[in-house]
Amino acid sequence: MKRDDQAMPQLAALEQGADAGVAGSDAVLSAQRVEKTYRNGTRALDEVKLEIKRGEFVSLLGPSGCGKSTLLKMFAGLEEPSHGHIRWWGKNLATVGTPGHTLAMVFQEATLMPWASVEQNVRLPLDLKHMARNESDARVRDALKLVGLDNFHKVLPRELSGGMQMRASIARALATQPNLLLMDEPFGALDEFTRNRLDADLRDIWSKQDLTVVFVTHSIYEAVFLSSRVIVMAARPGRIIADVAIDAPGPRDDAFRISAPFMQYCKTLSDYLTLANQGGGSHDALDH
Numbered sequence: 265m266k267r268d269d270q271a272m273p274q275l276a277a278l279e280q281g282a283d284a285g286v287a288g289s290d291a292v293l294s295a296q297r298v299e300k301t302y303r304n305g306t307r308a309l310d311e312v313k314l315e316i317k318r319g320e321f322v323s324l325l326g327p328s329g330c331g332k333s334t335l336l337k338m339f340a341g342l343e344e345p346s347h348g349h350i351r352w353w354g355k356n357l358a359t360v361g362t363p364g365h366t367l368a369m370v371f372q373e374a375t376l377m378p379w380a381s382v383e384q385n386v387r388l389p390l391d392l393k394h395m396a397r398n399e400s401d402a403r404v405r406d407a408l409k410l411v412g413l414d415n416f417h418k419v420l421p422r423e424l425s426g427g428m429q430m431r432a433s434i435a436r437a438l439a440t441q442p443n444l445l446l447m448d449e450p451f452g453a454l455d456e457f458t459r460n461r462l463d464a465d466l467r468d469i470w471s472k473q474d475l476t477v478v479f480v481t482h483s484i485y486e487a488v489f490l491s492s493r494v495i496v497m498a499a500r501p502g503r504i505i506a507d508v509a510i511d512a513p514g515p516r517d518d519a520f521r522i523s524a525p526f527m528q529y530c531k532t533l534s535d536y537l538t539l540a541n542q543g544g545g546s547h548d549a550l551d552h
């Protein structure tokens with residue numbers, strides 16, 4: 265496919281990053297020529313090269329089956345690459361969990377214990393670490409406040425709406441004070457209004473903390489609203505076809521959702537997704 269680096273500067277940047285090879289000192293995550301073939305022969309990922317820096321909010325966007333969840337699971341250490349390797353803070357998985365190098369994952373389902381209160385659910389990972397009660401009390405209180413559930417400590421999950429259950433799930437992750445938060449389509453099952461509110465709150469939480477986020481989504485609008493950078497993937501085999509910086513000035517609020525830059529970014533990502541759905545974009549760019 266013909267390429268035009270003038271029209272698609274982000275692609276040139278993507279390739280520079282990939283060619284740099286060794287992750288920079290502020291790299292939280294780096295995937296170096298990562299491939300994944302499952303036991304049944306499905307080639308889920310092909311030569312993924314990606315570096316994510318401290319403080320970025322990166323969305324993985326692409327059609328069903330392009331390997332977004334597979335890549336996220338590898339970032340969480342839940343799957344191993346068939347080839348290539350992943351580095352966390354420039355090191356191997358053994359460093360994860362050391363101070364300043366902690367990660368947490370939020371899944372599409374809230375996965376709360378139904379018999380336990382919100383507070384007990386959020387405390388669970390801290391109890392598993394045998395954290396002193398006064399410290400875990402403070403962490404649970406702060407995390408529930410951050411997600412807007414301060415008045416719901418004693419409530420059972422079934423008494424909460426889907427959006428509030430997801431808030432509790434995010435609080436459970438935040439209570440561990442992660443430096444890296446991996447989120448696999450956490451708001452995909454929610455109605456649009458609730459999803460927009462949670463997106464706005466998540467963006468707010470991210471902006472106030474030393475937090476790097478990798479977020480899987482199918483939604484162009486959600487990706488543009490949330491992200492500092494969107495990675496577009498295509499399927500069969502799963503691969504990265506574009507790396508788009510979302511450099512929108514000003515606050516990301518409801519006005520941003522109807523602004524000209526927002527629409528322009530959506531158009532750019534939509535063009536890439538069309539290319540992905542047509543089976544194009546083999547580690548390469550859209551023709552303009």
Ligand SMILES: Nc1ncnc2c1ncn2[C@@H]1O[C@H](COP(=O)(O)OP(=O)(O)OP(=O)(O)O)[C@@H](O)[C@H]1O
Nearest residue numbers: 302303304306308327328329330331332333334335
């Ligand atoms: N455990 C597995 N064993 C075999 N194949 C798998 C496994 N997990 C995923 N796959 C396949 O790997 C490919 C990528 O799947 P993955 O779930 O990573 O894609 P995705 O982009 O997250 O899709 P979706 O948006 O539908 O969740 C798909 O073809 C999928 O069927």
